[in-house]
Amino acid sequence: MQQWLTEIAPWLAQNDIFTPATLAQYWQGLVNTVQLVFISLLVGVVLAVPLAIARGSRWPWLKWPIWFYTYIFRGTPLLIQLYLAYYGFAFIPGIQETWLWFFIDDPTYPALLAFTLNTAAYTTEIFRGAIKATPRGEIEAARAYGMSKVLAYRRIILPSAFRRALPAYGNEVIFMLHASAIASVVTIMDLTGAAYYVYARFYSPFPAFIFVALVYMALSFGIQGIFRQLEKRMLRHLRSGS
Amino acid sequence: MNRLSPRLVGALLLPMLLGAGVSVQADEAAADGEERDIVRIAVDVPYPPMEYRTPEGELTGFDIDLGNALCERAQFECTWVVQNWDGIIPGLMARKYDAIMSSMRITEARSRRVLFTEPYALSPKVWVARQGRDIDIADRAGLKELNVGVQRGTTQDRYVTERYGDVLDIRRYATADDVAVDMQSGRLDLAFLNYPVALDTLQITRPESDFTQLGPRINSPQSIFGKGNAIAVRPYDRALAEAFNRALDDVYRDGTFERLMQRYFDYDIRPPSRD
Numbered sequence A: 001m002q003q004w005l006t007e008i009a010p011w012l013a014q015n016d017i018f019t020p021a022t023l024a025q026y027w028q029g030l031v032n033t034v035q036l037v038f039i040s041l042l043v044g045v046v047l048a049v050p051l052a053i054a055r056g057s058r059w060p061w062l063k064w065p066i067w068f069y070t071y072i073f074r075g076t077p078l079l080i081q082l083y084l085a086y087y088g089f090a091f092i093p094g095i096q097e098t099w100l101w102f103f104i105d106d107p108t109y110p111a112l113l114a115f116t117l118n119t120a121a122y123t124t125e126i127f128r129g130a131i132k133a134t135p136r137g138e139i140e141a142a143r144a145y146g147m148s149k150v151l152a153y154r155r156i157i158l159p160s161a162f163r164r165a166l167p168a169y170g171n172e173v174i175f176m177l178h179a180s181a182i183a184s185v186v187t188i189m190d191l192t193g194a195a196y197y198v199y200a201r202f203y204s205p206f207p208a209f210i211f212v213a214l215v216y217m218a219l220s221f222g223i224q225g226i227f228r229q230l231e232k233r234m235l236r237h238l239r240s241g242s
Numbered sequence B: 001m002n003r004l005s006p007r008l009v010g011a012l013l014l015p016m017l018l019g020a021g022v023s024v025q026a027d028e029a030a031a032d033g034e035e036r037d038i039v040r041i042a043v044d045v046p047y048p049p050m051e052y053r054t055p056e057g058e059l060t061g062f063d064i065d066l067g068n069a070l071c072e073r074a075q076f077e078c079t080w081v082v083q084n085w086d087g088i089i090p091g092l093m094a095r096k097y098d099a100i101m102s103s104m105r106i107t108e109a110r111s112r113r114v115l116f117t118e119p120y121a122l123s124p125k126v127w128v129a130r131q132g133r134d135i136d137i138a139d140r141a142g143l144k145e146l147n148v149g150v151q152r153g154t155t156q157d158r159y160v161t162e163r164y165g166d167v168l169d170i171r172r173y174a175t176a177d178d179v180a181v182d183m184q185s186g187r188l189d190l191a192f193l194n195y196p197v198a199l200d201t202l203q204i205t206r207p208e209s210d211f212t213q214l215g216p217r218i219n220s221p222q223s224i225f226g227k228g229n230a231i232a233v234r235p236y237d238r239a240l241a242e243a244f245n246r247a248l249d250d251v252y253r254d255g256t257f258e259r260l261m262q263r264y265f266d267y268d269i270r271p272p273s274r275d
Helices: A002-014 A020-055 A059-077 A078-090 A101-105 A108-132 A134-143 A149-186 A191-202 A204-235 B007-019 B020-032 B062-074 B083-093 B155-164 B174-187 B194-200 B238-253 B256-264
Strands: B035-043 B076-082 B125-130 B147-151 B169-172 B192-194 B211-218
Touching: A020 A059, A020 A108, A020 A149, A020 A191, A020 A204, A020 B035, A059 A108, A059 B147, A078 A108, A078 B174, A101 A108, A108 A149, A134 A149, A149 A191, A149 A204, A191 A204, A191 B169, B007 B211, B035 B083, B062 B076, B062 B238, B125 B194, B125 B238, B147 B155, B147 B174, B155 B169, B155 B192, B169 B174, B174 B192, B174 B194, B192 B194, B194 B211, B238 B256
Parallel strands: B035 B076, B147 B169, B147 B192
Antiparallel strands: B125 B192, B125 B211
């Protein structure tokens, strides 16, 4: 690290945009983006599993509200959801006096709320599709072994559904990373916010945005790599025999 | 039967295309018996109160009135040309007009292409807080734990970042309206805004408003806020710029500027160089 820094030092000295101060801005932006995306994906997936199971339930009062929720959140732009979470809640009369204000005051929590609910809606549908695609024979085999419904879900249906959902979910993770670029409109200094700042400070759009695009690209490739490894390991049984 | 022959259309249109307006002006000047230089000034409307149209369609505004006063002093015969902002500098270079007077701020990038006169106006910036909040901008220690909203990438952003980056939590918004909205929601303790924007959105001068101005209005240092708005001419038209500068000196000295300023503003828009 030290050597790397001394190596790029002369190059840094030549330009007035990528100073240690702006690189620190980008670093802070990277930390904020990764935190925001990681937390919302994590909470989103935890919410999505029970929602996906309940979505396939036979009871209409369980099934249709979840259908409605995913319909709403997949049918509207994330930017609108973010605006509603950030500006909408702040104007509920009297909310400033309640404990809720602590969460609404800070831009991070409204953004987390919007991102989490959005990714949970998409992930619910991804899992729902994967569960539905479980081969009939596997379920019948589980029944034949005398497994209860819960046990069959736990041992047979969910594990195979998760594997099938993996490629689609990998896409959702990358989409979420890219979608998080709108966090800067509610004053969060994420990667895009840092790029905006550098751009506005030096009036030089190309270096500011190309640099941040490269960072996003590196993150995307990293995520893609992780999912490729996971798919290799977990979908081994689907590969044609060699 | 009623069709116009192409030749007739051409005969009607050609004089219009060739700038009939200018020739009429020249005739009038000649009739006055004195040779006045014709100066065509470009302006982008509407941008009230600097330049806009009356309901009757006539050009008016602070820039227009001041421009006419300057032309009077410099003995110019001035005509106004309405031009979109995007093409306003290329149009100057293409000699579609001779000067731009349209609230154009002096910047380094523009200075490389056009010649600016001395600045004639600079809109001040202002700190805004909720009515009754006890905040002292000069007391830096007391500003800790407070946040301030600014429009991202503006000179206000730069001022706050450079002067208060170590004490205030700076929140940067895409538009000035977003800053005003979050002042209303109560998320922001402070806002640092263009004065006209603060007047317009948070109504800081009205007694019934929830918001009020803190400290004096700010329009310096020049290294951040720039020099102000100026008239732009082609780089080689030095004589024209000089004539405008002399006329500006005159209108400042004899109170014409202040009279015009008070017609459109209830605050001081003089650049720091004229204080």
